[in-house]
Amino acid sequence: MEIPISKSLSVGLKKRIKNKIMKKTGMSLSTLLFVVFLVLKLAHVIDWSWWWITFPLWFGFAVITGIALFIAGVSLLITLFGK
Numbered sequence: 532m533e534i535p536i537s538k539s540l541s542v543g544l545k546k547r548i549k550n551k552i553m554k555k556t557g558m559s560l561s562t563l564l565f566v567v568f569l570v571l572k573l574a575h576v577i578d579w580s581w582w583w584i585t586f587p588l589w590f591g592f593a594v595i596t597g598i599a600l601f602i603a604g605v606s607l608l609i610t611l612f613g614k
Contacts, residue, residue: 561587 558566564587571577572584 561591 565585568577568579568584568587572579572581
C-alpha cells in the first residue's frame with residue numbers, strides 16, 4: 532500500500548536531497564564540468580582550447596557581469612535622455 536505524498540513535500544524532499552549531495556561533494560555542476568574537461572584535456576582525449584576547458588568556471592561570472600553592465604547602461608541612458 533502506497534501512502535500518497537503531496538507535491539510540495541515531494542519537491543521539498545528533492546531539494547533536501549540535492550542540498551545534501553552538494554554539501555557532501557562540495558562541488559557545483561560547473562566545477563564538476565571543469566574537472567571532467569580538464570581530465571579529458573590532460574589525457575589528450577579532447578583537443579580544445581584552454582578557454583573552453585575553463586568555460587564552466589567563468590561563464591556564470593561573465594553572464595552576471597554582462598547583465599549588470601546592461602542594466603547600468605540602460606539606467607545611464609534613461610538618466611541622460613529621459614524626460
